[in-house]
Amino acid sequence: MLTCYACERRFETGQRCDCGEPLWVDTDPAGIAWPDRDGVWAFGDLLPVERPPDGLAAAAGGTPLVRTPALDVDGARVHVKLEGTNPTGSFKDRGSAVGVAAAVAAGTDTVGTVSHGNMAASMAAHAAGADLDCVVLVPADIPEARLGRIATYGPRIVRVDGDYGRLYHDALALAPAAGVEFVVSDSPLRVAGQKTTTLEVLRAFAAGEASGAGDGAAPSPSVPDAVVLPVSSGGHASAAWKAVREASAAGLLDDPPRLYFVQAAACAPVARAFERGDEAVTRLAPEEVGETVAYSIANADPPSGTRALAAARDTGGADLAVDDDAVADPQRDLAGAGLRVEAASATPLAAVGTLRELSAVDRGEHVVCVATGVGYGSGSTAVDAETVARADLGAALGVE
Template sequence: MISIPHLRKASRLFHSNSFKKEPISHLKYASLLPLPPQKKKWVSMQEGGTRLVPSLAKENVLYKLEFENPTGSFKDRGSQVEISHAKANGVKDVVCASTGNMGASISAYGARAGINVTIVVPKGTPQNKLKQIKSYGADLVQVPGDYSAALKRTWEMVVHHPEVMLTGDYPLRAHGQKTIAYEITEQLGWKAPDNIIVPIGNGTLVYALYMAFQEMKEMQLISKMPHLIGVQAENCNPLQLAWKQNTTHFVPQKNPITIAGAIACGNPVYVQQALECIRETKGQIFSVTEKQMRAAKLSLAEKEGLYSEYSGAAVQAIAENKRFSGKTIALLCGHGLKE
């Protein structure tokens, strides 16, 4: 969380005429991000400013189209902060573990910054995502096993090469992803939605949204917190099972197999934070089957004209089949062409 004095200063900026006139974008909220002080070191591709589109089928649902970001996923928000720090600190090499989207994003921002990038992915990562990563000139390492195996490999690499910066689902990225919540709230006329449906892999996004809404509440920009509604694939659902058992303890799931590769994290990095955030906002966690995700991906395209990867299909499965009271945001985090 940002310090209280800093939030008060940012709050004054939010009420200024110049801020109100500025178009919505990720960097519009730069004062609330842990960016390097030297703006010339910031690495940006004008990420953010993604549209909020009303559903045609469900009156109270709006889709946040995060696949409109430069590399086709919400990961660009966190990469902007991480790679800006790498450039500001003179880092020449970075490494990242990924199921695909984050690897593509770090590779693109690294290319723009002139930084060498190594991406470690589990074998079986979708070919379209591998092609995208390699197209940016990144070194690609595929490891047997799941995301946890890829993560372990990056830690080993950094231990042997301490000059290499570790990027991924860590604090800088979490702060970068907060801007999704700020954009949604401003797009709704500075009113928090009642619910946000979020796909859960490592849990970083849930934690980021919670931090942002807490900051807005502290700044008195909003009066209430939205309910955070998490969704996992039934074939990879450690948080959903912990939620169901009303415990903070969870059993890691090794080598999960699901079509929703973007959220195939059997041992989530932010598991405790995600569970706490959802409980504090009186939210819920659901899991969906492979069959439900396949049907929802088609439904989203046929009924709404939106083409999302399977993490978004998981969100759609809940958005179209569950009833929530009040304005509900469904996050579509990656483009369907990626899988």
């Protein structure tokens, strides 16, 4: 069964409610205890399919939560959830694993998605892992390199010439007749998988595993004070909210964390709606959208934007935006702490700076920044290397 978070109507099938809002897969959290380890399937009791099929699906999730004192922001204690260690390099694997597992259980032959980045590669990989056909709809002007990453897994790739922003709706409309189970960014099945990012964070804190060695006598609390995620379609944001609601319903959270969702200022319809106090997110007009280094979260018409708005308000958090200028330093700081992430994944750390300035996050609070993707192949690093002859190596190393 599926439920609309907004009007509470229930459905047997489908992805969106008659009211227009996206649906969630129903769960029964009563009596659920924290598992003793991470991984998407450790939370099988809260998923539409309890166990994965053989192959790649079993490998999703179980990512490290790293206490990084070097990244602390004016006394706020930073933890990084390293989603880039998923099999295809991003958090998308959690949703793809569940989406594909459900498709296998339902006897579906073909799955699909609408994406030109992490989600496309992830869905193609997980479909391949379960021996399903896969259709990926990409924009006609997709760069070759990004296409190559998707093509690795052998899906059918269709470049679609036209308004890419409308393809989400086209795909869902065509799905029944086309016989394709489209697992798009905020599909109920995908969101069910994506909620395990936050469930893992909550589990680790509850188990006392989040305390840093350097925190010494100050153990971490049993719940983080805040969780900060990038927001694009709003699928992952709503998944974080669902995780918090389920853990609360199970009686596992004394004091739920505040959820903060971050957009790039150049394309920030959710943050705009939050700031205005709007009830719903409205689509940005083309002239309201700029370029951003965080291109993977630039979504002018987020299909779960209004749900992300509700999630922030319900948990006492916020939807906010950060300038590209504010992202460069955090991205470099993360790499300087050994954590390579794509630009979009540096926006949460940038946002912690803003939240500290506003005193929305206090000194001493534990804040989890979700680094959604590793970004291999993205960007380039200026190289400053010296060259020496082998015979001169000792001198180069200061040996006299």
